[in-house]
Amino acid sequence: DNNGNKILASKSCSLTPSLLAVAFLSSFGSSMLYGYNLAVVNSPAQYIKQFYNQTIVARNGTSQNDEALTLFYSVTVSVFAIGGMIGSLMVGMLVTRFGRKGTLVRITYLVFIAGALMGFSRMFASPEMIITGRFITGLHSGISLSVVPMYLGEIAPKNLRGFLGLVPSIFICLGVFVAQILGLHELLGKEEHWPLFLSLVVIPTTIQLMLLPWFPESPRYLLIEKKNVHATITGEDGVNIQAEIEEMQEEQRSMSSVETVSVIGLLRDRSVRWQVITVVVVNIGMQLSGIDAIWFYTNAIFENAGIPLPEIQYTTVGTGAIEVIAGCIGCFTIERLGRKPLMIGGFTFMGICCAGITLSLLFQVHYISVACVVGIIAGFCIGPAGVPFLMTAELFKQSHRPAAYIVAGCLNWMSNFTVGFVFPFLQMSAGAYCYLVFFGVCMAVAVYVFFIIPETKNKTFVEISQMFAAMNGTLEEESTELGHNLKLTKMNGYGAIDMENGVIEKNK
Numbered sequence: 001d002n003n004g005n006k007i008l009a010s011k012s013c014s015l016t017p018s019l020l021a022v023a024f025l026s027s028f029g030s031s032m033l034y035g036y037n038l039a040v041v042n043s044p045a046q047y048i049k050q051f052y053n054q055t056i057v058a059r060n061g062t063s064q065n066d067e068a069l070t071l072f073y074s075v076t077v078s079v080f081a082i083g084g085m086i087g088s089l090m091v092g093m094l095v096t097r098f099g100r101k102g103t104l105v106r107i108t109y110l111v112f113i114a115g116a117l118m119g120f121s122r123m124f125a126s127p128e129m130i131i132t133g134r135f136i137t138g139l140h141s142g143i144s145l146s147v148v149p150m151y152l153g154e155i156a157p158k159n160l161r162g163f164l165g166l167v168p169s170i171f172i173c174l175g176v177f178v179a180q181i182l183g184l185h186e187l188l189g190k191e192e193h194w195p196l197f198l199s200l201v202v203i204p205t206t207i208q209l210m211l212l213p214w215f216p217e218s219p220r221y222l223l224i225e226k227k228n229v230h231a232t233i234t235g236e237d238g239v240n241i242q243a244e245i246e247e248m249q250e251e252q253r254s255m256s257s258v259e260t261v262s263v264i265g266l267l268r269d270r271s272v273r274w275q276v277i278t279v280v281v282v283n284i285g286m287q288l289s290g291i292d293a294i295w296f297y298t299n300a301i302f303e304n305a306g307i308p309l310p311e312i313q314y315t316t317v318g319t320g321a322i323e324v325i326a327g328c329i330g331c332f333t334i335e336r337l338g339r340k341p342l343m344i345g346g347f348t349f350m351g352i353c354c355a356g357i358t359l360s361l362l363f364q365v366h367y368i369s370v371a372c373v374v375g376i377i378a379g380f381c382i383g384p385a386g387v388p389f390l391m392t393a394e395l396f397k398q399s400h401r402p403a404a405y406i407v408a409g410c411l412n413w414m415s416n417f418t419v420g421f422v423f424p425f426l427q428m429s430a431g432a433y434c435y436l437v438f439f440g441v442c443m444a445v446a447v448y449v450f451f452i453i454p455e456t457k458n459k460t461f462v463e464i465s466q467m468f469a470a471m472n473g474t475l476e477e478e479s480t481e482l483g484h485n486l487k488l489t490k491m492n493g494y495g496a497i498d499m500e501n502g503v504i505e506k507n508k
Helices: 017-039 045-060 066-089 091-098 100-106 108-119 127-155 161-165 167-182 191-199 202-214 219-225 242-254 263-268 270-288 291-304 309-337 339-362 366-382 387-394 401-451 461-472
Strands: 487-491 494-498
Touching: 017 100, 017 127, 017 167, 017 202, 045 066, 045 127, 045 191, 066 091, 066 127, 066 401, 091 100, 091 127, 091 401, 100 108, 100 127, 100 202, 108 127, 108 191, 108 202, 127 161, 127 167, 127 387, 127 401, 161 167, 161 309, 161 387, 167 309, 263 270, 263 401, 270 291, 270 387, 270 401, 270 461, 291 309, 291 366, 291 401, 309 339, 309 366, 339 366, 339 387, 339 401, 387 401
Parallel strands: none
Antiparallel strands: 487 494
């Protein structure tokens, strides 16, 4: 750029090793931790309760009843969602100040603090350290769940945005699967190992902290917001990044301002009305689809189906493997099928399986309920698990994207917490019919996606915005030209941008 910084770029139509590496690395140290922390407290639940009781006896001389211990454990589980909701509210401020990659690097320190608190909690006989550690891991997950898809959506070429956008959902499923495997009694599912089990989150974070700083920041953030492009994705000699630069320039010209829009500004902006409604519908629908209730009550459903208690843990691991496989299917088919088919198919299949659980409970056909549980998990991981995060990146331009992720993340975590709190009461009042509520939500979201949301496969951010312009009743207006145009020159075999000249030249 005009400060002498070199710019490295990838081909706009191919998946380079560097692009794949940054997608895997950012997801490995962030998204996978979210899945791991969802499942890590299930296996050692009884040991954590025993630790709480022993600590309270040592402090007060009196033992706690089962209701009090269940309350303590419920706080331990639910405080993760509270931390996540608070973290999601911080996303806009962090990504605007530190960038996408910069935010991911900086929040790794939260995981080290949380891992230390949970790992040494038994040594210091402090249940408060576990609860605080869970809150901090939730804070990290609330931030990273929005920042990772935002980062990957901005660095990915339009023809690979869907594939890279679903990589985090694969790692979420992988995190759940790893926690289920390590939680087996033969591994870390023993009383003496639960502090280590909780603190293993520091391992992937350490790897991410060592390697991620060497990868580039989002070029859209650097060019459009900071006007100071340092680097994009490293590529081969002779690549042509002219199309990518022109696309970013077009996006910048189409915005009335490069300033980041606040959440209030986003909600008041008539030009993105249907995009905001879409984000609200798909993110609330993702959590109210019943997936959280299924995950929470999987063991009880399997037990009612007649599976022997010692074998339930292995059956649960099997569902984790199905999650990973389904996530991979969605990731490798999204660029061929598109976003809408995965969303419509996933929600429809989940709805049918929710109705199937109701029927199986009414007619006492328990093996059908097991199949429906597996079907709900598979349907969720194929599309609804990852596409809403990807769509949040695709439906908004650079100036509106951070605020959109704040709205999406906050709704996501609030809905997650609501399902966990309300479902037991819903189950007591409605019995087997409670799953029909999830059936209704799934089918309603599928209908909304079918009739309202346009297909965004292989479209630029500006093209997607123009598709929504007619729905919003607005016209796309060109903003004033940049004060400094860009010129692409050759520097050490790669493309370089010169801010002082008025044309764009491609690499020669």
